[in-house]
Amino acid sequence: MAAAPDAEPDTGPDTGPDTGPGAGPGAAPVISFRGATKVFAGPRGGVRAVDDVDLDVRAGEITGVIGYSGAGKSTLVRMINALELPTAGTVTVAGRETGALGERGLRALRADVGMIFQQFNLFSSRTVAGNVGYPLRIAGWSRERRKARVAELLRFVGIADKARQFPAQLSGGQKQRVGIARALATSPGILLADEATSALDPETTQDVLALLRRVNAELGTTIVVITHEMEVVSSICDTVAVMEQGRVIEHGPVYDVFADPREPATRRFVHSVLRDRPSAETLARLREHFPGRIVTVRVRADPGTRSALSDVLTAHATERGVRSTIVYGGIRELADKPLGSITFELAGPDDAVDALVADLRRHTPVEEAADRGDPTEEAG
Ligand SMILES: Nc1ncnc2c1ncn2[C@@H]1O[C@H](COP(=O)(O)OP(=O)(O)OP(=O)(O)O)[C@@H](O)[C@H]1O
Ligand SMILES: [Mg+2]
Missing domain, CATH: 3.30.70.260 (ACT domain)
Known part of the structure; x- marks a missing residue:
C-alpha cells in the first residue's frame, strides 16, 4: 500500500457539495475512478486486483457492482473509503483524491463513507447502542449527543427496542439493521455494502433492501452495493457495473445492461442470475x-x-x-x-x-x- 503523505493537501471542503440530500440521478459524479489500478505485491509480479478502471458514480444513485468471484469487486469498493489506495491512477471521492490524503483527510473521508458487510462485523461484547455509538465515540461526540443520535438511528432502522441487547441476541436481519445504523452514525454521504444481504433469507433480504432504499430516498445517500443476487440489482439499483479480471467491462442503467449485455462475460452472468433459460x-x-x-x-x-x-x-x-x-x-x-x-x-x-x-x-x-x-x- 502506498504511504500517504503527512502533509495535508488542499483537497477542498470536508463534505463535498454533491453528497447531501437533494442530489439525484443526473447530478455530478461523487465518486470517480480514473485509470484506477490496484496491484497487490506478491510472487510473479503480484495480483492486478483492479485494472485501469474509469468509472463515475453520480450523487444520489444506487450502483450495483457485479461479477464472478475474484473479479475485484471488494477491492474496487474498498478503494472508495481508502481501505485500499490505488497503485496507479486516481480515486476521487466527494472532491478528495484518496491517494493524496493525510491522516486527518483520511479520517474525514471515512466519516463520509459508511460501510456494511455480509457478516455484519459487530462488536459482540458491546450492546446494540454501544455498536451504533462507536463511530461517534471515535469522532469525539459527548455522551449526551451520542445518546440522542443513537436513539434517532435505532428508530430510523426500526429496532429502537433492541438498544440494550447484544448482537448474539438478534436475528440476522436485526444485526444488519445495527450495521446500517452504525454505518450511518456520522451522516455519511456515501454508503458501501459488500454482499450485505447474502447471509439473509429472501424475506429478510427484502426488508433490508427496503431500508436501503429509504436511506437513499430520505437521506439522499449515494449507495454502492456489491452483490451476486439478482434480487438486489432488480429491487434497488439504478445502474450496474460489471467486473471481470479487475476491469469494469460494462456500466450503465440496470435495464440496459441486463436487456442488452454486450460482453460475453456479462451475458453469461446475466443468464446465470436471470435463470430464464433452461x-x-x-x-x-x-x-x-x-x-x-x-x-x-x-x-x-x-x-x-x-x-x-x-x-x-x-x-x-x-x-x-x-x-x-x-x-x-x-x-x-x-x-x-x-x-x-x-x-x-x-x-x-x-x-x-x-x-x-x-x-x-x-x-x-x-x-x-x-x-x-x-x-x-x-x-x-
Ligand atoms: N490483500 C490482498 N492481497 C493479495 N491479493 C489480494 C488481496 N485482496 C484481494 N486480492 C486478490 O485480488 C483479486 C480480487 O479480489 P477481490 O476480493 O476484490 O474479488 P471479489 O470480486 O470481491 O471476489 P468475491 O466475489 O469472491 O468476494 C483476487 O485475485 C484476490 O485474491
Ligand atoms: Mg468480495
Missing part, C-alpha cells in the same frame, strides 16, 4: 417429454412486440397447424420493465415450424436449442 441438464430432461423443436424467445419491454408474438403463434397454429407448448421461462420486472424469455416446443411439419421461427425472429431474438444428442449448446 440449463443443459434441464433441456435434456425437457427433450424426454417434448420431442419437437425447442426455441427460446426473448421478452423485452415493448408491449407492441409482445402482442405481435402472440399473434404470430396464434396465426401459425390456425393456418399451418404448428402447436406451441410453453416448456420453460422466466420474466421479471427490472426498472419497472419486463425482461426475460420463454421457451417453447414447436411441433408441426418442418417447413411450417421454419416459417413460424422466421416470423418470430422479425419481432425479437429467437434462439434455437441444438438438436438432440448435442443439447448443451446454449445460444448467445
Whole structure:
C-alpha cells in the first residue's frame, strides 16, 4: 500500500457539495475512478486486483457492482473509503483524491463513507447502542449527543427496542439493521455494502433492501452495493457495473445492461442470475417429454412486440397447424420493465415450424436449442 503523505493537501471542503440530500440521478459524479489500478505485491509480479478502471458514480444513485468471484469487486469498493489506495491512477471521492490524503483527510473521508458487510462485523461484547455509538465515540461526540443520535438511528432502522441487547441476541436481519445504523452514525454521504444481504433469507433480504432504499430516498445517500443476487440489482439499483479480471467491462442503467449485455462475460452472468433459460441438464430432461423443436424467445419491454408474438403463434397454429407448448421461462420486472424469455416446443411439419421461427425472429431474438444428442449448446 502506498504511504500517504503527512502533509495535508488542499483537497477542498470536508463534505463535498454533491453528497447531501437533494442530489439525484443526473447530478455530478461523487465518486470517480480514473485509470484506477490496484496491484497487490506478491510472487510473479503480484495480483492486478483492479485494472485501469474509469468509472463515475453520480450523487444520489444506487450502483450495483457485479461479477464472478475474484473479479475485484471488494477491492474496487474498498478503494472508495481508502481501505485500499490505488497503485496507479486516481480515486476521487466527494472532491478528495484518496491517494493524496493525510491522516486527518483520511479520517474525514471515512466519516463520509459508511460501510456494511455480509457478516455484519459487530462488536459482540458491546450492546446494540454501544455498536451504533462507536463511530461517534471515535469522532469525539459527548455522551449526551451520542445518546440522542443513537436513539434517532435505532428508530430510523426500526429496532429502537433492541438498544440494550447484544448482537448474539438478534436475528440476522436485526444485526444488519445495527450495521446500517452504525454505518450511518456520522451522516455519511456515501454508503458501501459488500454482499450485505447474502447471509439473509429472501424475506429478510427484502426488508433490508427496503431500508436501503429509504436511506437513499430520505437521506439522499449515494449507495454502492456489491452483490451476486439478482434480487438486489432488480429491487434497488439504478445502474450496474460489471467486473471481470479487475476491469469494469460494462456500466450503465440496470435495464440496459441486463436487456442488452454486450460482453460475453456479462451475458453469461446475466443468464446465470436471470435463470430464464433452461440449463443443459434441464433441456435434456425437457427433450424426454417434448420431442419437437425447442426455441427460446426473448421478452423485452415493448408491449407492441409482445402482442405481435402472440399473434404470430396464434396465426401459425390456425393456418399451418404448428402447436406451441410453453416448456420453460422466466420474466421479471427490472426498472419497472419486463425482461426475460420463454421457451417453447414447436411441433408441426418442418417447413411450417421454419416459417413460424422466421416470423418470430422479425419481432425479437429467437434462439434455437441444438438438436438432440448435442443439447448443451446454449445460444448467445
Ligand atoms: N490483500 C490482498 N492481497 C493479495 N491479493 C489480494 C488481496 N485482496 C484481494 N486480492 C486478490 O485480488 C483479486 C480480487 O479480489 P477481490 O476480493 O476484490 O474479488 P471479489 O470480486 O470481491 O471476489 P468475491 O466475489 O469472491 O468476494 C483476487 O485475485 C484476490 O485474491
Ligand atoms: Mg468480495
